[in-house]
Amino acid sequence: MNASIFEQGMPPTIANHVPLSPLTFIERSAAVYPDYPAVVHGTTRRTWAETWTRCRQLASALEKRGLQPGQTVAAMLPNIPAMFEAHFGVPLAGCVLNTLNIRLDAEAISYMLAHGEAKAILVDPEFAQVINDAVALLDDKPLIIDVFDLEFLGETQGIGEVEYEALLAEGEADYAYTLPKDEWQAISLNYTSGTTGKPKGVVYHHRGAYLNAVSNILEWAMPHHPVYLWTLPMFHCNGWCFPWTIAANAGVSVCLRKVDPKRINDLIVDEKVTHFSGAPIVLNGLVNLPADQKREFDHPVKVTTAGAAPPASVIAGVEKLGIEVTHVYGLTEVYGPVTVCAWREAWNELPLESRAKIKARQGVRYHMLEALCVADPLSLEPVAKDGETIGEILMRGNNVMKGYLKNAEATEKALEGGWYHTGDLAVWHADGYIEIKDRSKDIIISGGENISTIEVEDAIYSHPAVEEAAVVAKPDEKWGETPCAFVKLKIGYGEITEADIIAHCREHLASFKVPKTVIFSELPKTSTGKIQKFVLREEAKQH
Incomplete structure (x- = not known):
């Protein structure tokens, strides 16, 4: 079959078909708005021109230290400027950024570093001991880069071969970076929580990061130059792609360690x-x-x-x-x-x-x-x-x-x-x-009926004394499973009992959905604020 007339004599070229990459966002913002604020961290204030320069220095320094395109650079950092810069500097060197969950223990971190074959890691002093312990378990030791935060942590002892600012000084401000030749190229590696078995390494590509970053602007009708507060961990899905979103919109990243x-x-x-x-x-x-x-x-x-x-x-x-x-x-x-x-x-x-x-x-x-x-x-x-x-x-x-x-x-x-x-x-x-x-793993099946834990939690949350609530399945000889509620009460309320919560639920739910057990306690959470229901399920079994 002959090709359509629209497919003849018009092959894609570099003039009209380029790989999508969110790295172009920061390049544009630094060129168009060089003196606009980009990063705020306490008294630290940096413009887009300054941030762009630092990102290129990071890429250049990594290359000079022997990092090769396609290799992994990990980051064990809170929401500080270096974490934002890593989202650009690391992939500008052709490397893949692996942002690590700062709440994890040494064994889990060691697994991720080994599995992702990290060749370098950026480390905040707050997590130095965990990284020390994690690296001790590795045969192939990565380059450790200390990232000091003098304003918020003061003078600290490093564990690495080089400190971040010194590393940047090794890099060239006019580093001749290259954008990916293929938008399917990996830009980052994010590990799942691993609540069942080993955590899985989720690989992002440049095209997906580009598109989701733009989508964030569209869905939020976000205007130019927003001021974005980093309450969301940048290690979590690369901050939902917002480092790249903020660069696309020439906004301000207001950092927040905790x-x-x-x-x-x-x-x-x-x-x-x-x-x-x-x-x-x-x-x-x-x-x-x-x-x-x-x-x-x-x-x-x-x-x-x-x-x-x-x-x-x-x-x-x-x-x-x-x-x-x-x-x-x-x-x-x-x-x-x-x-x-x-x-x-x-x-x-x-x-x-x-x-x-x-x-x-x-x-x-x-x-x-x-x-x-x-x-x-x-x-x-x-x-x-x-x-x-x-x-x-x-x-x-x-x-x-x-x-x-x-x-x-x-x-x-x-x-x-x-x-x-x-x-x-x-x-x-x-x-x-x-x-x-x-x-699918949280649904409660009681006497053959499906019970949505979210529906039960909504009912509990409507009680004025409740600050937090989570509902899980509790094994039951008669029903198979019954709802078990874990509740944290607001400070300052009078005596609230299990019977009070159950009675309140009866006013809002069908009888079979009402919790049979209510336990008052603090609720265990992940670093991103998700309640760890797998922990509560174990508690419910023992109760």
């Missing part, structure tokens, strides 16, 4: 923060900040929340503070968030509580996600859009991972049938919006 509700509130006021992101636990911290620590602000502030389905009561509480909430949803395997509860003007007329319930839905696909559906995981047939039939959330698009590093079998299973299988169970509403009901 999530602290008072510090967040202060920075929103003092730095005129316009945007931030975080798990519902971060929002909960702001809602429950003591009155004497709260400072009012009169400028528009927006937050995206994800990581766990946010209770409607938490969304309502945040909006009462004057912060507009956008609910997004995603996973490590899809570069962070890829769905959004896209807002409709008609919903503005609804009462606050009704708006909050709508905002608790996971919504519709990002612009850059090709397809999203709720379907039977085996037949791949979409479920009815009735808001009741439960299926698995499936995704397809350029912002789905390359795959799992050194694990072809897991990659094939995750992408079976031409879809990425999320493992999240949801319903599909008539308007096309999806709503998660549970992780």
